Amino acid sequence: MKDIMNKEVDDRKEDAIVTEKQLLPVQLNVNGKQYILHLEPWTSLLDALREHLGLTGTKKGCDHGQCGACTILIDGKRINSCLTFAVMYQGVPITTIEGLAQGDKLHPLQQAFIKHDAFQCGYCTPGQICSAQGMLNEGHAYSRDDIHELMSGNLCRCAAYNNIVKAIEEVIETGQTPDAV
Amino acid sequence: MTTIAADISQASYIGQPISRVDGVAKVTGTARYAGEYTAPGLLHGLVISSPVAKGRILSIQSEEARAVNGIIKIYSHENVKDLPWFDLSYKDMNLLPGSPFRPFYSNEIQFSQQPVALVIAESLELARYAATLVRIEYETAPFETDLENNLENAFTPKRGKTGYKKPKNRGNAKKQFTKADVKIEAEYMHGAEHHNPMELFSSTVVYGKDGSLTVYDKTQGVLNSQSYIARVFDIKHKKVRVLSPFVGGAFGSGLRPQYQLFMACLAALDLQLPVRVVLTRQQMFSFGHRPATWQKLKLAASNDGRLEAIEHTAISETSRFENYTENIVNWSGRLYSCDHVKLDYRLVPLDVNSPLDMRAPGAATGVLALECAMDELAYKLNIDPLVLRLKNYTEKDPESGKPFSSKNLMDCYKQGAEHFGWEKRIYSPRSMKQGKQLVGWGMSSGMWDAMMVPARAQAKITADGKLVVTSATSDIGTGTYTIMTQIAAETLGLPLEDVSFELGDSKFVFAPFEGGSATAASVGTAVLFACKKIREKLLSLAKKLEQSPLANVQDEEIVFVNGRICHQDDIECSLSIREVMDRTGTKYIQEKNSDLRAMFKQLGYARNTHSAIFVEVKIDEDLGLISVTRVVAAIAAGNILNPKTASSQIMGGVMWGISMALHEDSFMDHQYGRFINHDYAEYHIPVHADTPDIEVIFVQEKDTVVNPLGIKGVGEIGIIGTAAAVANAIYHATGKRIRDFPITPDKLL
Structure with missing residues (x-):
């Protein structure tokens, strides 16, 4: 796969698939990098990330906003990226799982997830971690029950729930909650 | 002495709560699943599913869809020819008795949501749009999907799929039941369940210039997928490489090749282009499921609570075209001491897709x-x-x-x-x-x-002291990567970071699909034996070295610790693995397990x-x-x-x-x-x-x-x-x- 992380991307300019009129130029700010894409207006933000930017860390589990696997952070707020269109997020800071670690230094939630075995197959994990960060940003999680409740939009079929909660609790308890991302 | 003991305990990995070795890949989003591989010019496929449960397709009108700019081709039974007619071509390692479902083979509809057409387009959005323009006319036929209404149609299967054990009766439960002090009788029912792993079923197929296929598939067994593709599309095994390094959950749903694999390969071979087909969440309710099952239990006991008779009847649904069997009633004859047991397992064929193993089937x-x-x-x-x-x-x-x-x-x-x-x-x-x-x-x-099933592993240690172990097994979230790394590292006394275990590639040595809780035991034993063979070779090389400190040490006194071969009581009396490799000019040692003795002892x-x-x-x-x-x-x-x-x-x-x-x-x-x-x-x-x-x-x-x-x-x-x-x-x-x-x-x- 071509390296698209560090340069502007213009995948579609030459091999226009539908008529030029239907493709909209979209400028996305993902994990601190600027990208210009040409997208159908109905391309979901999730598909733009996965199919057009190659950022496949954000997962598709249902495409209907029912599972939370596609959770990302928009200006620090967690959303289901499958339920919204890419064209709506021009210039807004978007953070995906790929943007949480600082180089080789894992984000505290990522470290805690590994330590507490907060995943098995790993497919819901990026969404769980982004959702957890979004929940921490919201600032309403005061107890284990709160975390269980506020994380209930993120399904895990392996049912690693208790370990996910332990990982989040540890990040809260050790006060390593990073600044809102 | 204490130093060695401390070193040995440090190098002890089996039984330790080691964090997953694939953890970083999974928490950073770099672990790549089947639908996340790509290739230049990748085409996207969308499957159209039947809204009717039984009948036949009368016509497919796809002109409007085909006219959309960017639509490459639409496949259905009408234009897919030359598929094999022989059942055996479609059989997989599950080996269900009957005739496996064949996508696009004819106009016959056998179950609701059966795949009836495949739209291939330059983008997912276009494929999805064009699929809405395809008009399919069906003729419906009467169907039956209600297990409880059809219990009287149940039959006893003569044979079952892989792993099926015919229930065994003993004593005379019926007689015992009539004269027992205390008895109960109860009926239980549960409906169908679907596995629903988080990852959507996906296959990405890259067509090679030489006509070979590189297939990224969501499966519990790469060799199962490889063999299926080779037989259905009549290609040599060596021209099909199936990879599945990460699987986003499966729970049994990946034990049979699912139809997105067929679809992606069909289009890639026909168009000679890379193709990806991803099913929707809704479509994942179209394939195998835990069968709806009706059960009746009769228990009899003496007044002091000793079981005197057990009668267990189970009637499960299956499809019209295959007999899916499970060991449902068998456990009632094995969990408790009881001399009189009567077990009865029957099937009712219904107009549904064949059920499929689901966690603890x-x-x-x-x-x-x-x-x-x-x-x-x-x-x-x-x-x-x-x-x-x-x-x-x-x-x-x-x-x-x-x-x-x-x-x-x-x-x-x-x-x-x-x-x-x-x-x-x-x-x-x-x-x-x-x-x-x-x-x-x-x-x-x-x-x-x-369970122990035949499995193989290959281990290779190189002059730098790094060990790579491979096997065509799978990690569906179970921890295979981690536990195999632990076994290999401990057997050769290597630091964990010097050991890597690779799986999910059909070019690796044989392992069966990951199912039935058999992988840790079967592949784990294979890894142990392959590494033990390397250990023997290393020791023999070490002893033969000129002025080897280990020359006169008994094999039983040798330990492998921290990359060194040591006398168990004297750390000075040791050689590093790297030194042994270096001084003997050995670039690498590669071994496979061949010892299946453990399997005979078990009988x-x-x-x-x-x-x-x-x-x-x-x-x-x-x-x-x-x-x-x-x-x-x-x-x-x-x-x-x-x-x-x-x-x-x-x-x-x-x-x-x-x-x-x-x-x-x-x-x-x-x-x-x-x-x-x-x-x-x-x-x-x-x-x-x-x-x-x-x-x-x-x-x-x-x-x-x-x-x-x-x-x-x-x-x-x-x-x-x-x-x-x-x-x-x-x-x-x-x-x-x-x-x-x-x-x-x-x-x-």
């Missing part, structure tokens, strides 16, 4: 009914449900008469009860209220097979895992809302390679059991012959808020028979019995026996 179903019935019997006898189990404990397998290779169910009962606080339980139902909450405590036993023994599950529920008396608040799962599963990943397996299994008891139900609308709750909003699985406190206990169980490391496997045992323990707790809380699963609030009101 057979046992999840059969043990649910048996263990609910045991609870009913306990209350009929007026004795504690745990005491009833203890009274009927068996030290040998009652079915075969063979001893168990190991069985420490007794400690499961003891430790589980103690940790749960079972002795504080008040016997009578509805006696443990907390305000408006009815509190119920229930328990169950569980049993699964400790004289019954080999099983066991469990005791204790559950607390709290129920809102007015609304019937049920919460599982506490679970203790005590597991006897031999040697636990990694308590961290193994606990996760058990916790996951326990949640599946709770889900079976309270949530999961693929709801068949018999008017349309279609599962109507076919998405995550309507098909309920537990969420964070449904999760109770779960304590997992692994009791000590030393087993020298199953395999040299004493591994029994933990993937299934967590679910088995859990649903019964929940149902029994609900009875204890409410005094109501609900025998129709899942137990939803309406059934309690």
Whole structure:
């Protein structure tokens, strides 16, 4: 796969698939990098990330906003990226799982997830971690029950729930909650 | 001396709670799943599914769809020719008796949501749009999808799929039942369930210039997919490479090649271009499922609680074209001491897709009914449900008469009860209220097979002291990567970071699909033997070196620690592996396991895992809302390679059991012959808020028979019995026996 992380991307300019009129130029700010894409207006933000930017860390589990696997952070707020269109997020800071670690230094939630075995197959994990960060940003999680409740939009079929909660609790308890991302 | 001992304990990885070696890849989003590989010019496929359950396709009008700019081709039975007609071409390692489903083979519709067409386009959006423009006309035929209405049509299968064991009767249960002191009789029913792994079923197929295929598939067995493609499309095996390094959950759904694999390969071969086909969540309700099953249990006992007769009948659905079989009733002849057992397993063919193994197939179903019935019997006898189990404990397998290779169910009962606080339980139902909450405590036993299947591993150590071990096995979230790395590192005394285990590639040595909790034992033993062979070679090289300090050391006194070959009592008397390789000019040593001796020794023994599950529920008396608040799962599963990943397996299994008891139900609308709750909003699985406190206990169980490391496997045992323990707790809380699963609030009101 071509390296698209560090340069502007213009995948579609030459091999226009539908008529030029239907493709909209979209400028996305993902994990601190600027990208210009040409997208159908109905391309979901999730598909733009996965199919057009190659950022496949954000997962598709249902495409209907029912599972939370596609959770990302928009200006620090967690959303289901499958339920919204890419064209709506021009210039807004978007953070995906790929943007949480600082180089080789894992984000505290990522470290805690590994330590507490907060995943098995790993497919819901990026969404769980982004959702957890979004929940921490919201600032309403005061107890284990709160975390269980506020994380209930993120399904895990392996049912690693208790370990996910332990990982989040540890990040809260050790006060390593990073600044809102 | 102390130094060596400390070093040895440091290099001891088996049994340690090591964090997953693939953890970083999974938490950073770099772990790549089947639908996440790409290639220049990748095309996207979208499958169109039949809205009717039975009939035939009269016509397909696709002109309008084909006219869309960017649509490459639309496939259906009308234009897909030259598919093999022979059943064997479509068989997979599951080997169901019958005639496997063949996509696009004819215009016949055999089940609702059957794939009928494939739209290939330059983008996913276009494929999705064009699919809406395809007009398909159907002629419908009468169909039958209701198991309960067709129980009289049940037949006894003459043979079954891979792993099927014909139930065995003993004694004369019927006669014994008529003269017994105490007896109960009850019927249990649960509907179909779907696996629903988080990852959508996907295949990305890259067509090579030489006509070869590189296939990224969501599967539990790369060799199963490879062999299927080779036979269906008549290509040489070596021209098909299937990879599956990460699998986003499977739970049995990846044991058969699913139709997106067929679709992606069909289009890639025809167009000679790279193609990806991803199914929708809704379409994942179109393939195999845990079959709807009706069961009847009759138990008879003496007044003091000894089982005198067990009769267990199970009738499950299957498709019209294959006989899917499970070992449902068999467990009733094996879990307790009882001389008179009558087992009856039958199938009803319906107009549905063939069922498919789903976590603990057979046992999840059969043990649910048996263990609910045991609870009913306990209350009929007026004795504690745990005491009833203890009274009927068996030290040998009652079915075969063979001893168990190991069985420490007794400690499961003891430790589980103690940790749960079972002795504080008040016997009578509805006696443990907390305000408006009815509190119920229930328990169950569980049993699964400790299987060993033929598997191979290849290990290669290079001059830099790094070890790479490979096998065509799978890690569906079970922890295969991690435990195999632990076994290899410990066997050769290498630091974990110098060892890598690779899997999910059809070019690796043979391993069967990952299923039945057999992988840790089977592949783990293969890894052990392959690494032991390297160890022998290294030692022999080390001893032959000029002035080798190890020349006169007995083999039994040698240890491999921290990359060194040492005398166990003298760290000075050692050589590093790198030095040995270097001084002998050895670039690498590569070995495969070939020792299958362990498999013959086992034949004289019954080999099983066991469990005791204790559950607390709290129920809102007015609304019937049920919460599982506490679970203790005590597991006897031999040697636990990694308590961290193994606990996760058990916790996951326990949640599946709770889900079976309270949530999961693929709801068949018999008017349309279609599962109507076919998405995550309507098909309920537990969420964070449904999760109770779960304590997992692994009791000590030393087993020298199953395999040299004493591994029994933990993937299934967590679910088995859990649903019964929940149902029994609900009875204890409410005094109501609900025998129709899942137990939803309406059934309690």
